[in-house]
Amino acid sequence: MKHNKDRILSMLLPLISLGLFFVLWFWLARAEDSMIPTPYETLLRLLEICRKPISKATLPIHIWVSLRRVLIAFFCAIVMGVSFGVALGWNRTFRALVNPIFEILRPIPPIAWIPLIILWCGIGELPKVIIVLIGSVVPIVLNTYSGMKEIDPLLLDAGKVLGAGRRQLLWEITLPATVPAILAGIRTALSSGWMCVVAAEMIAARQGVGFLIVRGQESGDTALIVACMLVIGVVSMLLSTVLIKLEGVLCPWQFSKTK
Amino acid sequence: MAVLENKISVRNLCKTYEMKGNSHEVLRNMSFDVRENEFLVLLGPGQCGKTVLLNILAELEQPDGGEIVFAGGRPRMGEIGFVFQKYALFPWKTVMGNVEMSLKLRGVDKETRRAAAQEYIDMVGLSGFEKALPKQLSGGMKQRVGIARAYASEASIMLMDEPFGALDAQTRYQMEDEILRICEKKKRTVVFVTNNVEEAIYLGDRILLLSSRPSSVKEEYVVDLPRPRKHTDPAFLALRNRIVSNTDLNI
Ligand SMILES: Nc1ncnc2c1ncn2[C@@H]1O[C@H](COP(=O)(O)OP(=O)(O)OP(=O)(O)O)[C@@H](O)[C@H]1O
Ligand SMILES: [Mg+2]
16 A cells, blocks of 8 residues: 555656656746747757758767767776776785875866867877776776775675685675675766766867757757757766666676565 | 593683773683584673684684694684674675685585585575575574585584574574584584573583683583573573673673
Protein backbone atom coordinates (compact mmCIF):
# COMPACT_ATOMS: atom_id res chain seq x y z
CA MET A 1 0.00 0.00 0.00
CA LYS A 2 2.65 2.48 1.14
CA HIS A 3 4.99 0.97 -1.42
CA ASN A 4 2.48 1.67 -4.16
CA LYS A 5 2.06 5.26 -3.07
CA ASP A 6 5.82 5.76 -3.14
CA ARG A 7 5.96 4.42 -6.68
CA ILE A 8 3.25 6.71 -7.94
CA LEU A 9 4.90 9.69 -6.26
CA SER A 10 8.31 8.89 -7.70
CA MET A 11 6.78 8.71 -11.19
CA LEU A 12 4.54 11.74 -10.81
CA LEU A 13 6.83 14.25 -9.14
CA PRO A 14 9.45 14.38 -11.91
CA LEU A 15 6.67 14.93 -14.45
CA ILE A 16 5.24 17.75 -12.36
CA SER A 17 8.59 19.44 -11.91
CA LEU A 18 9.43 19.14 -15.61
CA GLY A 19 6.00 20.57 -16.45
CA LEU A 20 6.57 23.50 -14.10
CA PHE A 21 9.97 24.07 -15.67
CA PHE A 22 8.46 24.41 -19.14
CA VAL A 23 5.62 26.63 -17.92
CA LEU A 24 8.11 28.93 -16.23
CA TRP A 25 10.27 28.95 -19.34
CA PHE A 26 7.30 29.73 -21.54
CA TRP A 27 6.20 32.49 -19.21
CA LEU A 28 9.66 34.10 -19.13
CA ALA A 29 9.94 33.87 -22.91
CA ARG A 30 6.59 35.58 -23.36
CA ALA A 31 7.62 38.55 -21.25
CA GLU A 32 8.16 41.78 -23.11
CA ASP A 33 11.53 42.25 -24.89
CA SER A 34 12.61 38.88 -23.61
CA MET A 35 15.75 37.45 -25.26
CA ILE A 36 14.62 33.92 -24.56
CA PRO A 37 12.95 31.84 -27.25
CA THR A 38 9.83 29.91 -26.29
CA PRO A 39 10.08 26.13 -25.83
CA TYR A 40 8.23 25.71 -29.09
CA GLU A 41 10.65 27.93 -31.06
CA THR A 42 13.55 26.07 -29.52
CA LEU A 43 12.10 22.72 -30.50
CA LEU A 44 11.58 23.89 -34.08
CA ARG A 45 15.16 25.13 -34.27
CA LEU A 46 16.37 21.85 -32.83
CA LEU A 47 14.53 19.86 -35.50
CA GLU A 48 15.81 22.21 -38.17
CA ILE A 49 19.48 21.84 -37.30
CA CYS A 50 19.06 18.09 -37.24
CA ARG A 51 18.32 18.30 -40.96
CA LYS A 52 19.98 21.50 -42.18
CA PRO A 53 23.75 21.54 -41.76
CA ILE A 54 25.60 24.40 -40.08
CA SER A 55 29.29 24.57 -40.96
CA LYS A 56 28.87 21.43 -43.11
CA ALA A 57 27.41 19.34 -40.32
CA THR A 58 23.97 18.54 -38.92
CA LEU A 59 23.37 18.46 -35.16
CA PRO A 60 24.02 14.73 -34.73
CA ILE A 61 27.39 15.19 -36.45
CA HIS A 62 28.25 18.11 -34.18
CA ILE A 63 27.34 16.03 -31.14
CA TRP A 64 29.40 13.15 -32.44
CA VAL A 65 32.41 15.43 -33.04
CA SER A 66 32.25 16.69 -29.45
CA LEU A 67 31.61 13.24 -28.06
CA ARG A 68 34.54 11.75 -29.95
CA ARG A 69 36.89 14.34 -28.48
CA VAL A 70 35.57 13.59 -25.01
CA LEU A 71 35.78 9.82 -25.38
CA ILE A 72 39.35 9.81 -26.72
CA ALA A 73 40.50 12.05 -23.89
CA PHE A 74 38.38 10.14 -21.38
CA PHE A 75 40.00 6.78 -22.09
CA CYS A 76 43.47 8.31 -21.94
CA ALA A 77 42.44 9.95 -18.66
CA ILE A 78 41.32 6.62 -17.19
CA VAL A 79 44.60 4.91 -18.02
CA MET A 80 46.76 7.82 -16.90
CA GLY A 81 44.65 8.83 -13.91
CA VAL A 82 44.29 5.38 -12.41
CA SER A 83 48.00 4.56 -12.77
CA PHE A 84 49.01 7.93 -11.38
CA GLY A 85 46.54 7.71 -8.49
CA VAL A 86 47.63 4.18 -7.62
CA ALA A 87 51.29 5.19 -7.66
CA LEU A 88 50.44 8.15 -5.46
CA GLY A 89 48.55 5.98 -3.01
CA TRP A 90 50.96 3.08 -2.94
CA ASN A 91 54.48 4.46 -3.12
CA ARG A 92 55.53 6.81 -0.38
CA THR A 93 58.58 8.14 -2.22
CA PHE A 94 56.56 8.86 -5.34
CA ARG A 95 53.93 10.62 -3.25
CA ALA A 96 56.47 12.81 -1.46
CA LEU A 97 58.08 13.65 -4.77
CA VAL A 98 55.08 14.35 -6.95
CA ASN A 99 52.22 15.34 -4.66
CA PRO A 100 53.36 18.95 -4.10
CA ILE A 101 53.45 19.61 -7.84
CA PHE A 102 50.10 17.91 -8.33
CA GLU A 103 48.59 19.98 -5.51
CA ILE A 104 49.65 23.20 -7.25
CA LEU A 105 48.47 22.19 -10.72
CA ARG A 106 45.24 20.58 -9.55
CA PRO A 107 43.28 23.75 -8.61
CA ILE A 108 43.95 25.44 -11.97
CA PRO A 109 40.64 25.22 -13.87
CA PRO A 110 41.08 23.22 -17.09
CA ILE A 111 39.69 26.18 -19.02
CA ALA A 112 42.63 28.31 -17.91
CA TRP A 113 44.86 26.00 -19.92
CA ILE A 114 43.04 26.75 -23.17
CA PRO A 115 45.11 29.78 -24.32
CA LEU A 116 48.42 28.06 -23.67
CA ILE A 117 47.36 24.81 -25.29
CA ILE A 118 46.11 26.63 -28.38
CA LEU A 119 49.41 28.51 -28.63
CA TRP A 120 51.27 25.21 -28.39
CA CYS A 121 49.11 22.95 -30.50
CA GLY A 122 47.19 25.23 -32.82
CA ILE A 123 43.49 24.67 -33.46
CA GLY A 124 43.29 21.07 -34.66
CA GLU A 125 41.76 18.14 -32.77
CA LEU A 126 44.73 17.72 -30.44
CA PRO A 127 44.32 20.86 -28.29
CA LYS A 128 40.66 20.05 -27.54
CA VAL A 129 41.51 16.50 -26.60
CA ILE A 130 44.30 17.74 -24.33
CA ILE A 131 42.03 20.23 -22.57
CA VAL A 132 39.39 17.57 -21.96
CA LEU A 133 42.15 15.25 -20.76
CA ILE A 134 43.32 17.83 -18.23
CA GLY A 135 39.78 18.29 -17.03
CA SER A 136 38.96 14.62 -16.68
CA VAL A 137 42.24 13.19 -15.40
CA VAL A 138 42.19 15.18 -12.16
CA PRO A 139 39.02 13.71 -10.62
CA ILE A 140 40.20 10.21 -11.50
CA VAL A 141 43.57 10.75 -9.81
CA LEU A 142 41.97 12.30 -6.74
CA ASN A 143 39.36 9.59 -6.32
CA THR A 144 41.81 6.76 -6.90
CA TYR A 145 44.26 8.24 -4.44
CA SER A 146 41.74 8.95 -1.70
CA GLY A 147 40.09 5.57 -2.27
CA MET A 148 43.42 3.91 -1.60
CA LYS A 149 44.08 6.07 1.43
CA GLU A 150 40.71 5.26 2.95
CA ILE A 151 40.83 1.51 2.53
CA ASP A 152 39.66 -0.31 5.66
CA PRO A 153 42.89 -1.38 7.45
CA LEU A 154 41.03 -4.48 8.59
CA LEU A 155 40.91 -5.72 4.99
CA LEU A 156 44.67 -5.30 4.73
CA ASP A 157 45.08 -7.22 7.99
CA ALA A 158 42.84 -9.96 6.62
CA GLY A 159 45.00 -10.10 3.50
CA LYS A 160 48.18 -10.27 5.54
CA VAL A 161 47.04 -13.10 7.81
CA LEU A 162 45.94 -15.02 4.74
CA GLY A 163 49.50 -14.77 3.50
CA ALA A 164 49.44 -11.93 0.97
CA GLY A 165 52.82 -10.44 0.11
CA ARG A 166 53.17 -6.74 -0.60
CA ARG A 167 52.46 -7.11 -4.29
CA GLN A 168 49.43 -9.31 -3.62
CA LEU A 169 48.16 -6.80 -1.09
CA LEU A 170 48.11 -4.28 -3.92
CA TRP A 171 46.56 -6.45 -6.62
CA GLU A 172 44.28 -8.70 -4.60
CA ILE A 173 43.15 -6.41 -1.79
CA THR A 174 43.85 -2.71 -2.27
CA LEU A 175 42.91 -2.33 -5.94
CA PRO A 176 39.63 -4.26 -5.79
CA ALA A 177 38.70 -2.36 -2.64
CA THR A 178 39.38 0.91 -4.48
CA VAL A 179 37.25 0.12 -7.54
CA PRO A 180 34.13 1.90 -6.25
CA ALA A 181 36.13 5.07 -5.60
CA ILE A 182 37.73 4.83 -9.04
CA LEU A 183 34.33 4.41 -10.69
CA ALA A 184 33.02 7.45 -8.84
CA GLY A 185 36.03 9.38 -10.13
CA ILE A 186 35.36 8.17 -13.65
CA ARG A 187 31.79 9.40 -13.48
CA THR A 188 32.90 12.86 -12.34
CA ALA A 189 35.60 12.81 -15.01
CA LEU A 190 33.13 12.18 -17.81
CA SER A 191 30.86 15.06 -16.89
CA SER A 192 33.82 17.35 -16.28
CA GLY A 193 35.27 16.31 -19.65
CA TRP A 194 32.00 17.07 -21.38
CA MET A 195 31.97 20.56 -19.86
CA CYS A 196 35.57 21.13 -20.92
CA VAL A 197 34.93 20.14 -24.52
CA VAL A 198 32.14 22.66 -24.84
CA ALA A 199 34.37 25.37 -23.36
CA ALA A 200 37.26 24.45 -25.66
CA GLU A 201 35.00 24.44 -28.72
CA MET A 202 33.59 27.82 -27.84
CA ILE A 203 37.04 29.32 -28.18
CA ALA A 204 38.41 27.61 -31.23
CA ALA A 205 36.55 25.08 -33.34
CA ARG A 206 34.73 24.68 -36.62
CA GLN A 207 32.50 21.86 -35.43
CA GLY A 208 31.05 20.60 -32.19
CA VAL A 209 28.29 21.64 -29.83
CA GLY A 210 30.37 24.42 -28.27
CA PHE A 211 30.98 25.87 -31.70
CA LEU A 212 27.23 25.85 -32.42
CA ILE A 213 26.54 27.93 -29.32
CA VAL A 214 29.08 30.55 -30.34
CA ARG A 215 27.59 30.56 -33.85
CA GLY A 216 24.23 31.25 -32.24
CA GLN A 217 25.68 34.15 -30.31
CA GLU A 218 27.37 35.63 -33.40
CA SER A 219 24.18 35.52 -35.46
CA GLY A 220 21.88 36.52 -32.61
CA ASP A 221 20.12 33.17 -32.93
CA THR A 222 18.93 32.63 -29.34
CA ALA A 223 16.88 29.60 -30.30
CA LEU A 224 20.07 27.94 -31.50
CA ILE A 225 21.86 28.82 -28.26
CA VAL A 226 19.14 27.44 -26.05
CA ALA A 227 18.70 24.35 -28.20
CA CYS A 228 22.40 23.60 -27.86
CA MET A 229 22.31 24.17 -24.12
CA LEU A 230 19.51 21.64 -23.85
CA VAL A 231 21.44 19.19 -25.99
CA ILE A 232 24.51 19.60 -23.75
CA GLY A 233 22.45 18.90 -20.64
CA VAL A 234 20.68 15.88 -22.11
CA VAL A 235 23.87 14.30 -23.48
CA SER A 236 25.59 14.72 -20.15
CA MET A 237 22.63 13.16 -18.37
CA LEU A 238 22.63 10.19 -20.75
CA LEU A 239 26.36 9.67 -20.30
CA SER A 240 26.08 9.55 -16.56
CA THR A 241 23.08 7.21 -16.75
CA VAL A 242 25.13 4.83 -18.87
CA LEU A 243 27.98 4.97 -16.37
CA ILE A 244 25.71 4.35 -13.39
CA LYS A 245 24.36 1.27 -15.15
CA LEU A 246 27.93 0.18 -15.84
CA GLU A 247 28.89 0.64 -12.19
CA GLY A 248 26.18 -1.80 -11.18
CA VAL A 249 27.59 -4.37 -13.61
CA LEU A 250 31.28 -3.83 -12.80
CA CYS A 251 30.90 -3.55 -9.09
CA PRO A 252 27.78 -5.35 -7.87
CA TRP A 253 29.05 -5.60 -4.29
CA GLN A 254 28.82 -1.86 -3.98
CA PHE A 255 26.25 -0.48 -6.35
CA SER A 256 23.68 -3.10 -7.28
CA LYS A 257 20.47 -3.18 -5.33
CA THR A 258 20.31 -6.92 -4.63
CA LYS A 259 19.79 -7.13 -0.92
CA MET B 1 58.35 -36.95 24.57
CA ALA B 2 56.32 -34.44 26.49
CA VAL B 3 52.68 -35.37 26.82
CA LEU B 4 51.44 -31.81 26.45
CA GLU B 5 53.71 -29.83 24.25
CA ASN B 6 53.41 -26.08 24.32
CA LYS B 7 52.35 -24.93 20.92
CA ILE B 8 52.88 -21.26 21.81
CA SER B 9 54.70 -19.75 24.79
CA VAL B 10 54.03 -16.11 25.49
CA ARG B 11 56.47 -14.47 27.89
CA ASN B 12 56.27 -11.01 29.45
CA LEU B 13 54.51 -9.38 26.53
CA CYS B 14 54.23 -5.58 26.83
CA LYS B 15 52.50 -3.10 24.63
CA THR B 16 52.05 0.62 25.12
CA TYR B 17 50.52 3.09 22.68
CA GLU B 18 51.64 6.69 22.58
CA MET B 19 48.75 8.98 21.84
CA LYS B 20 49.15 12.75 21.80
CA GLY B 21 51.84 12.62 24.46
CA ASN B 22 49.80 10.29 26.67
CA SER B 23 51.15 6.81 26.99
CA HIS B 24 48.46 4.21 27.08
CA GLU B 25 49.65 0.90 28.52
CA VAL B 26 47.59 -1.99 27.19
CA LEU B 27 49.54 -5.17 27.96
CA ARG B 28 51.81 -5.53 30.97
CA ASN B 29 53.93 -8.66 31.38
CA MET B 30 51.42 -10.95 29.76
CA SER B 31 52.61 -14.56 29.99
CA PHE B 32 50.83 -17.82 29.19
CA ASP B 33 51.19 -21.06 27.28
CA VAL B 34 48.97 -22.55 24.61
CA ARG B 35 49.02 -26.33 24.33
CA GLU B 36 48.86 -28.33 21.17
CA ASN B 37 45.27 -28.90 19.98
CA GLU B 38 43.62 -27.36 23.02
CA PHE B 39 40.72 -24.94 22.97
CA LEU B 40 42.05 -22.05 25.03
CA VAL B 41 39.70 -19.20 25.91
CA LEU B 42 41.01 -15.76 26.81
CA LEU B 43 38.29 -14.12 28.87
CA GLY B 44 38.70 -10.40 29.46
CA PRO B 45 36.63 -7.29 30.03
CA GLY B 46 35.96 -4.89 27.16
CA GLN B 47 38.82 -2.77 25.90
CA CYS B 48 41.39 -4.72 27.92
CA GLY B 49 43.59 -5.38 24.93
CA LYS B 50 42.34 -8.73 23.64
CA THR B 51 42.44 -7.67 20.01
CA VAL B 52 45.86 -6.13 20.46
CA LEU B 53 47.13 -9.39 21.95
CA LEU B 54 45.82 -11.51 19.07
CA ASN B 55 47.19 -9.01 16.55
CA ILE B 56 50.60 -9.40 18.14
CA LEU B 57 50.31 -13.20 18.05
CA ALA B 58 49.45 -12.98 14.36
CA GLU B 59 52.32 -10.56 13.77
CA LEU B 60 49.99 -7.82 12.62
CA GLU B 61 51.53 -5.65 15.34
CA GLN B 62 54.84 -5.65 17.13
CA PRO B 63 55.14 -5.91 20.92
CA ASP B 64 57.26 -3.40 22.82
CA GLY B 65 58.76 -6.14 24.95
CA GLY B 66 58.61 -9.83 25.71
CA GLU B 67 58.72 -12.79 23.37
CA ILE B 68 56.56 -15.39 21.71
CA VAL B 69 57.97 -18.84 21.05
CA PHE B 70 56.22 -21.19 18.65
CA ALA B 71 56.85 -24.93 18.64
CA GLY B 72 58.58 -25.60 15.34
CA GLY B 73 59.56 -21.99 14.77
CA ARG B 74 57.82 -18.75 13.93
CA PRO B 75 55.01 -19.47 11.45
CA ARG B 76 55.07 -17.40 8.30
CA MET B 77 52.22 -15.12 7.32
CA GLY B 78 49.35 -17.31 6.22
CA GLU B 79 50.24 -20.09 8.64
CA ILE B 80 48.02 -18.77 11.42
CA GLY B 81 44.28 -18.64 10.90
CA PHE B 82 42.52 -15.51 12.13
CA VAL B 83 38.80 -14.99 12.63
CA PHE B 84 38.03 -11.30 13.00
CA GLN B 85 35.70 -9.66 15.48
CA LYS B 86 34.26 -7.57 12.63
CA TYR B 87 34.34 -10.39 10.02
CA ALA B 88 36.69 -8.48 7.67
CA LEU B 89 35.32 -10.32 4.62
CA PHE B 90 36.35 -9.03 1.21
CA PRO B 91 33.12 -7.40 0.01
CA TRP B 92 33.98 -7.79 -3.68
CA LYS B 93 34.51 -11.54 -3.35
CA THR B 94 31.80 -14.16 -3.23
CA VAL B 95 31.68 -16.67 -0.38
CA MET B 96 33.78 -18.99 -2.52
CA GLY B 97 36.22 -16.18 -3.37
CA ASN B 98 36.69 -15.34 0.29
CA VAL B 99 37.19 -18.90 1.43
CA GLU B 100 39.65 -19.81 -1.31
CA MET B 101 41.68 -16.61 -0.84
CA SER B 102 44.54 -18.09 1.19
CA LEU B 103 45.01 -20.84 -1.38
CA LYS B 104 44.86 -18.37 -4.24
CA LEU B 105 47.51 -16.21 -2.61
CA ARG B 106 49.68 -19.31 -2.30
CA GLY B 107 49.34 -19.90 -6.03
CA VAL B 108 47.24 -23.06 -5.84
CA ASP B 109 45.54 -23.67 -9.18
CA LYS B 110 41.88 -22.90 -9.52
CA GLU B 111 40.43 -26.38 -9.63
CA THR B 112 42.36 -27.66 -6.60
CA ARG B 113 41.59 -24.65 -4.46
CA ARG B 114 37.93 -24.64 -5.42
CA ALA B 115 37.62 -28.25 -4.32
CA ALA B 116 39.46 -27.56 -1.05
CA ALA B 117 37.43 -24.42 -0.32
CA GLN B 118 34.20 -26.28 -1.05
CA GLU B 119 34.95 -28.69 1.76
CA TYR B 120 35.18 -25.84 4.25
CA ILE B 121 32.10 -24.11 2.89
CA ASP B 122 30.21 -27.36 3.41
CA MET B 123 31.77 -27.69 6.86
CA VAL B 124 30.31 -24.39 8.06
CA GLY B 125 26.93 -25.19 6.50
CA LEU B 126 26.98 -22.67 3.68
CA SER B 127 26.52 -25.11 0.78
CA GLY B 128 24.47 -23.37 -1.87
CA PHE B 129 25.75 -19.90 -0.94
CA GLU B 130 29.06 -20.17 -2.80
CA LYS B 131 28.14 -17.40 -5.22
CA ALA B 132 26.58 -15.04 -2.65
CA LEU B 133 28.28 -11.77 -1.80
CA PRO B 134 28.99 -10.93 1.86
CA LYS B 135 26.42 -8.14 1.85
CA GLN B 136 23.72 -10.66 1.06
CA LEU B 137 24.49 -12.69 4.20
CA SER B 138 23.32 -12.34 7.80
CA GLY B 139 25.83 -11.72 10.59
CA GLY B 140 25.96 -15.39 11.58
CA MET B 141 26.51 -16.46 7.98
CA LYS B 142 29.25 -13.86 7.53
CA GLN B 143 31.13 -15.23 10.48
CA ARG B 144 30.68 -18.74 9.11
CA VAL B 145 32.50 -17.50 6.03
CA GLY B 146 35.15 -15.95 8.29
CA ILE B 147 35.65 -19.31 10.02
CA ALA B 148 35.76 -21.25 6.76
CA ARG B 149 38.26 -18.77 5.33
CA ALA B 150 40.55 -19.15 8.34
CA TYR B 151 40.32 -22.95 8.34
CA ALA B 152 40.93 -23.19 4.61
CA SER B 153 44.46 -21.90 5.07
CA GLU B 154 45.17 -25.26 6.77
CA ALA B 155 46.91 -23.36 9.55
CA SER B 156 47.45 -25.42 12.70
CA ILE B 157 46.77 -22.40 14.94
CA MET B 158 43.43 -20.58 14.91
CA LEU B 159 43.08 -17.19 16.55
CA MET B 160 39.45 -16.19 17.04
CA ASP B 161 38.75 -12.65 18.18
CA GLU B 162 35.28 -12.49 19.74
CA PRO B 163 33.88 -14.12 16.62
CA PHE B 164 30.30 -14.19 17.94
CA GLY B 165 30.38 -10.86 19.77
CA ALA B 166 28.18 -9.09 17.25
CA LEU B 167 25.54 -11.81 16.99
CA ASP B 168 22.16 -12.05 18.72
CA ALA B 169 21.89 -14.56 21.58
CA GLN B 170 20.04 -17.20 19.56
CA THR B 171 22.54 -17.21 16.69
CA ARG B 172 25.35 -17.09 19.20
CA TYR B 173 24.35 -20.35 20.91
CA GLN B 174 23.99 -21.97 17.53
CA MET B 175 27.44 -20.80 16.44
CA GLU B 176 28.99 -22.03 19.68
CA ASP B 177 27.76 -25.54 18.98
CA GLU B 178 28.93 -25.15 15.42
CA ILE B 179 32.48 -24.21 16.39
CA LEU B 180 32.70 -27.17 18.80
CA ARG B 181 31.58 -29.50 16.05
CA ILE B 182 34.19 -28.03 13.70
CA CYS B 183 36.94 -28.37 16.31
CA GLU B 184 35.93 -31.97 16.81
CA LYS B 185 36.23 -32.58 13.09
CA LYS B 186 39.39 -30.58 12.38
CA LYS B 187 41.83 -30.69 15.24
CA ARG B 188 43.54 -27.33 15.56
CA THR B 189 45.06 -25.30 18.36
CA VAL B 190 42.44 -22.65 19.07
CA VAL B 191 42.90 -19.39 20.96
CA PHE B 192 39.42 -17.98 21.39
CA VAL B 193 38.83 -14.51 22.79
CA THR B 194 35.57 -13.50 24.46
CA ASN B 195 34.17 -11.21 27.11
CA ASN B 196 31.29 -13.56 27.84
CA VAL B 197 31.71 -15.91 30.84
CA GLU B 198 29.10 -18.46 29.72
CA GLU B 199 30.63 -18.65 26.28
CA ALA B 200 34.06 -19.19 27.82
CA ILE B 201 32.87 -22.06 30.04
CA TYR B 202 30.72 -23.60 27.31
CA LEU B 203 33.62 -23.76 24.86
CA GLY B 204 36.96 -23.84 26.60
CA ASP B 205 39.25 -26.65 27.67
CA ARG B 206 41.01 -23.98 29.66
CA ILE B 207 40.16 -20.38 30.44
CA LEU B 208 42.61 -17.59 31.13
CA LEU B 209 40.98 -14.68 32.91
CA LEU B 210 42.57 -11.38 31.96
CA SER B 211 42.67 -8.35 34.20
CA SER B 212 41.50 -4.95 33.00
CA ARG B 213 44.03 -2.59 31.45
CA PRO B 214 47.00 -2.75 31.65
CA SER B 215 46.11 -6.36 31.25
CA SER B 216 47.88 -9.56 32.19
CA VAL B 217 46.71 -13.07 33.04
CA LYS B 218 44.92 -12.98 36.35
CA GLU B 219 43.85 -16.58 36.82
CA GLU B 220 43.67 -19.89 35.01
CA TYR B 221 40.64 -22.19 35.10
CA VAL B 222 40.65 -25.72 33.75
CA VAL B 223 37.17 -26.68 32.62
CA ASP B 224 36.81 -30.41 33.04
CA LEU B 225 33.09 -30.64 32.43
CA PRO B 226 31.96 -33.28 29.93
CA ARG B 227 30.63 -32.08 26.60
CA PRO B 228 27.99 -31.21 25.58
CA ARG B 229 27.89 -28.83 28.52
CA LYS B 230 24.68 -27.44 29.92
CA HIS B 231 24.35 -23.85 31.07
CA THR B 232 22.13 -25.03 33.95
CA ASP B 233 24.50 -27.72 35.23
CA PRO B 234 25.39 -26.91 38.89
CA ALA B 235 29.09 -27.40 38.19
CA PHE B 236 28.79 -24.97 35.26
CA LEU B 237 27.10 -22.40 37.49
CA ALA B 238 29.60 -22.87 40.30
CA LEU B 239 32.51 -22.22 37.95
CA ARG B 240 30.67 -19.26 36.52
CA ASN B 241 30.27 -17.75 39.98
CA ARG B 242 33.92 -18.29 40.78
CA ILE B 243 34.98 -16.53 37.59
CA VAL B 244 32.50 -13.68 37.88
CA SER B 245 33.49 -12.86 41.45
CA ASN B 246 37.10 -12.68 40.29
CA THR B 247 36.41 -10.52 37.21
CA ASP B 248 37.55 -6.92 37.04
CA LEU B 249 34.85 -4.41 36.37
CA ASN B 250 34.51 -3.36 32.79
CA ILE B 251 35.54 0.26 32.41
N1 LIG C 1 46.63 1.31 17.07
C1 LIG C 1 46.30 1.76 18.30
N2 LIG C 1 46.69 2.99 18.69
C2 LIG C 1 46.35 3.46 19.91
N3 LIG C 1 45.63 2.78 20.81
C3 LIG C 1 45.20 1.55 20.47
C4 LIG C 1 45.52 0.98 19.21
N4 LIG C 1 44.97 -0.26 19.16
C5 LIG C 1 44.35 -0.43 20.34
N5 LIG C 1 44.49 0.63 21.14
C6 LIG C 1 43.97 0.78 22.49
O1 LIG C 1 44.23 -0.40 23.21
C7 LIG C 1 43.13 -0.70 24.06
C8 LIG C 1 42.73 -2.13 23.88
O2 LIG C 1 42.15 -2.29 22.61
P1 LIG C 1 41.60 -3.67 22.07
O3 LIG C 1 40.92 -3.41 20.79
O4 LIG C 1 42.68 -4.69 22.05
O5 LIG C 1 40.54 -4.06 23.18
P2 LIG C 1 39.63 -5.35 23.21
O6 LIG C 1 39.90 -6.06 24.49
O7 LIG C 1 39.76 -6.13 21.97
O8 LIG C 1 38.20 -4.67 23.32
P3 LIG C 1 36.80 -5.20 22.75
O9 LIG C 1 36.23 -6.11 23.79
O10 LIG C 1 36.00 -3.96 22.62
O11 LIG C 1 37.06 -5.88 21.45
C9 LIG C 1 42.02 0.27 23.74
O12 LIG C 1 41.92 1.19 24.80
C10 LIG C 1 42.47 0.94 22.47
O13 LIG C 1 42.11 2.30 22.51
MG1 LIG D 1 38.56 -6.60 20.38
